[in-house]
Amino acid sequence: MAPPDEYKQYAAHPDSHADPEQQALLPGPGPGPDIPPPPAPRQRPKSAYAYPALAFVAGALACLAAQLLFCASGCFSRSSPAPSAYPTDAHVLAPPYAGSTQVHRFPPASPSNAAPSLFPTSVGFAGITPTGAEPALVATAPSYPVHTGAPQLVAPSPTKLRNGTSAERFDLFKLWGNLSPWYSVGRGAFGVDAGPEPPETCRVTGLHFLHRHGARYPTSFASYGGPANFSGRLHEAAAGWNGTGDLEFMNEWTYKLGEEVLTPFGRQQLFDLGVSLRLKYGFLLENFTAANAIPVFRTESQDRMLASALNFAVGFFGYPFEGQYQQSITIEADGFNNTLAPYKTCPNARIAAKSDRAIPYVREWAGIYLSDALARLQPQLKGYQLTVEDVYTLQQMCAYETVAIGYSKFCELFTEEEWEGFNYAMDLYFWYDSAFGSPVAKVQGIGYVQELVARLTHTPIPTHNSSTNATLDDDPLMFPLGQSLYVDATHEVVVLNVITALNLTSFARDGPLPADHIPPNRSFRVSQLAPFATNVQFQLLSCASTPGPQIRVIINDGVVPLTGIRGCPADKDGMCPVDAFVAAQKEIIGQTDWEWGCHGTWEVPAGPAWNTTTGEPPRRGEVVG
Ligand SMILES: *[C@@H]1O[C@H](CO)[C@@H](O)[C@H](O)[C@H]1NC(C)=O
Ligand SMILES: *[C@@H]1O[C@H](CO)[C@@H](O)[C@H](O)[C@H]1NC(C)=O
Ligand SMILES: *[C@@H]1O[C@H](CO)[C@@H](O)[C@H](O)[C@H]1NC(C)=O
Ligand SMILES: *[C@@H]1O[C@H](CO)[C@@H](O)[C@H](O)[C@H]1NC(C)=O
Ligand SMILES: *[C@@H]1O[C@H](CO)[C@@H](O)[C@H](O)[C@H]1NC(C)=O
Ligand SMILES: *[C@@H]1O[C@H](CO)[C@@H](O)[C@H](O)[C@H]1NC(C)=O
Ligand SMILES: *[C@@H]1O[C@H](CO)[C@@H](O)[C@H](O)[C@H]1NC(C)=O
Ligand SMILES: *[C@@H]1O[C@H](CO)[C@@H](O)[C@H](O)[C@H]1NC(C)=O
Ligand SMILES: *[C@@H]1O[C@H](CO)[C@@H](O)[C@H](O)[C@H]1NC(C)=O
Ligand SMILES: *[C@@H]1O[C@H](CO)[C@@H](O)[C@H](O)[C@H]1NC(C)=O
Numbered sequence: 001m002a003p004p005d006e007y008k009q010y011a012a013h014p015d016s017h018a019d020p021e022q023q024a025l026l027p028g029p030g031p032g033p034d035i036p037p038p039p040a041p042r043q044r045p046k047s048a049y050a051y052p053a054l055a056f057v058a059g060a061l062a063c064l065a066a067q068l069l070f071c072a073s074g075c076f077s078r079s080s081p082a083p084s085a086y087p088t089d090a091h092v093l094a095p096p097y098a099g100s101t102q103v104h105r106f107p108p109a110s111p112s113n114a115a116p117s118l119f120p121t122s123v124g125f126a127g128i129t130p131t132g133a134e135p136a137l138v139a140t141a142p143s144y145p146v147h148t149g150a151p152q153l154v155a156p157s158p159t160k161l162r163n164g165t166s167a168e169r170f171d172l173f174k175l176w177g178n179l180s181p182w183y184s185v186g187r188g189a190f191g192v193d194a195g196p197e198p199p200e201t202c203r204v205t206g207l208h209f210l211h212r213h214g215a216r217y218p219t220s221f222a223s224y225g226g227p228a229n230f231s232g233r234l235h236e237a238a239a240g241w242n243g244t245g246d247l248e249f250m251n252e253w254t255y256k257l258g259e260e261v262l263t264p265f266g267r268q269q270l271f272d273l274g275v276s277l278r279l280k281y282g283f284l285l286e287n288f289t290a291a292n293a294i295p296v297f298r299t300e301s302q303d304r305m306l307a308s309a310l311n312f313a314v315g316f317f318g319y320p321f322e323g324q325y326q327q328s329i330t331i332e333a334d335g336f337n338n339t340l341a342p343y344k345t346c347p348n349a350r351i352a353a354k355s356d357r358a359i360p361y362v363r364e365w366a367g368i369y370l371s372d373a374l375a376r377l378q379p380q381l382k383g384y385q386l387t388v389e390d391v392y393t394l395q396q397m398c399a400y401e402t403v404a405i406g407y408s409k410f411c412e413l414f415t416e417e418e419w420e421g422f423n424y425a426m427d428l429y430f431w432y433d434s435a436f437g438s439p440v441a442k443v444q445g446i447g448y449v450q451e452l453v454a455r456l457t458h459t460p461i462p463t464h465n466s467s468t469n470a471t472l473d474d475d476p477l478m479f480p481l482g483q484s485l486y487v488d489a490t491h492e493v494v495v496l497n498v499i500t501a502l503n504l505t506s507f508a509r510d511g512p513l514p515a516d517h518i519p520p521n522r523s524f525r526v527s528q529l530a531p532f533a534t535n536v537q538f539q540l541l542s543c544a545s546t547p548g549p550q551i552r553v554i555i556n557d558g559v560v561p562l563t564g565i566r567g568c569p570a571d572k573d574g575m576c577p578v579d580a581f582v583a584a585q586k587e588i589i590g591q592t593d594w595e596w597g598c599h600g601t602w603e604v605p606a607g608p609a610w611n612t613t614t615g616e617p618p619r620r621g622e623v624v625g
Helices: 005-011 046-072 088-092 227-236 245-251 264-290 303-317 358-369 371-380 388-405 409-413 416-434 441-457 492-501 578-591 594-599
Strands: 202-212 296-300 326-330 485-490 535-543 550-555
Touching: 202 264, 202 441, 202 492, 227 388, 245 371, 245 409, 264 303, 264 388, 264 485, 296 303, 303 326, 303 485, 358 371, 358 388, 358 416, 371 388, 388 409, 388 416, 416 492, 441 485, 441 492, 441 578, 441 594, 492 535, 550 578
Parallel strands: 202 485, 296 326, 296 485
Antiparallel strands: 202 535, 535 550
16 A cells, blocks of 8 residues: 555655664754764775675675565565665775674575475474473463573673672673563562462463564664764774774774674574463463464564564474464554554654654763763774764674674673663663653554453454554454464564553653663663563463452563552552453543544653653643743
């Protein structure tokens, strides 16, 4: 279908929210104080690599041709326009062109030894293949399995970390906001002293599972920080700078990250998530067998979203998963109604003046927590003027390199306090961009909430007036009701939108978040709510002790208090009767106005002159500012 006309107005701003996960941080309307003047055009010592560059271009063309052929038979293109800042010749650069991009393209476009007929994927003779019973770890084990995060990745040894005196307490991987690998947050982390295992007299009857994709390369755009941009600027200035001391390694360093797609570790995260869900909740498949049906899982068309879902499926169902479930791949592109990518039909979410509220907060906070680091690092990088934003980018570089290539020398450059500062910068960003501090958070989360209510009540969505898609949601095969297991994949921004829309107000208790200090014991932590492969369990329970079906919300294995939701009692295990939960969510749906939130002509002033802590815009007729 053709996107509606109103999209033309912002189609002209390719760098404005072109991607849902603008890696902290999104394009602002213009350069701020920290952004250096535009660099001079790239200079390349032509003689050094003119020939390899040509050879590469030829290879790239062949590769493109192969891709076109492949796509003609119906593949999904990368949804990001990805205007690579790094031309295809970059892979031939090596030291001494420090800061350059290094790319290795695998597989080769037409490998000389490819002989598919000699390597059939099925040859019979599989041996004995009986299966066993479904696991139910969530109910059968004496304790719930804890996920510690990132077994394949390497952190600097405590002695390498700057002033790493509190090494035991200091877990670097948990201080990266949305770039942290997901981990079990621990019993009581969100204020309910209970684990994810069903309470004494209860058993699990169903699960609605919402998860994020795994670790990825940086997104293509950033308005604050952005590793590719920084490495590009270093490269442009290659002849002029020299790292010494802690930064001496940069003289030989090359930029090795791609864009947008899953990293090998990200792939593992989703595979592991699938395995762990099967171990904990495999017994829910018995309902499908009883009903002579298979599950439907959902993801979106974007490369990393599809790859995440399929890796999850390999973990959950094993290889080959064909025939065991059906994968719905919804279109993530401008103008397509999609509850898992609501920003694609919500113009106000993409108008910089309304959505880029987060940047000034991050900029202000970075200026505070990184001032020592800037003073420390600048003398060690002779001939290159570092800004606070650059130093912030070095922290991003640590996280991105680690989840992509397993280790990063940049991680050693900062103190624990500076990592706490980085983590909080991420909280600020997402609070104001995607959660309780954003005027367009609730309205974007509401579509998924409508679907959740439909599934919980076994009743189709009555009116399609948000991001819901009638073609999908009204089709009982595409969007089945009354199932025991649902799995949906999405982005961190959408997980935060949904948390906001659901009225999980315990996470809003410290808002509006201040830019000049970290509130003590804050409850809103993006590394706990929306890290790579973050996952939300909507757990359905039947209890001997409590009448009627119960629901719990469990984020990264932490039970969430539901006491902010009208009608939900203060329960020691975090349970709420499904009826009360649904009634409150219907009330929230009734109060949420997509037309106004996404298309209304409201304005809000920048910065703290206007605050929301419910993720809503000003009401119709309300004058602010
Ligand atoms: C590290 O510790 C030393 C000695 O305690 C102190 O002088 C220095 O300022 C600290 N550096 C940073 C970056 O915190
Ligand atoms: C910190 O917050 C958690 C929940 O978010 C709460 O359970 C705990 O009591 C708080 N601790 C302090 C010292 O306030
Ligand atoms: C870095 O970003 C700035 C501001 O958006 C842009 O002007 C500049 O061209 C970028 N530099 C590189 C090397 O990508
Ligand atoms: C970089 O600085 C170091 C230490 O001052 C010096 O020994 C080295 O020659 C410098 N390298 C370049 C390329 O200027
Ligand atoms: C609903 O989703 C389907 C499949 O992704 C898509 O083809 C269709 O265009 C969507 N409808 C709207 C109104 O966006
Ligand atoms: C797509 O969303 C718009 C806005 O909520 C709605 O008017 C329209 O009916 C939806 N289309 C479908 C096919 O669901
Ligand atoms: C799944 O089956 C169990 C056991 O028969 C039952 O208690 C539960 O209600 C079923 N769940 C759904 C969603 O039908
Ligand atoms: C949402 O949360 C606010 C603040 O806790 C509360 O006053 C309101 O009743 C809640 N609304 C619903 C429908 O749960
Ligand atoms: C959808 O329409 C219903 C009925 O008119 C209304 O109560 C609700 O607020 C609307 N929902 C959204 C998300 O606009
Ligand atoms: C918004 O929140 C900030 C930080 O808590 C506060 O300083 C400011 O006064 C608030 N603004 C309004 C209009 O309430």
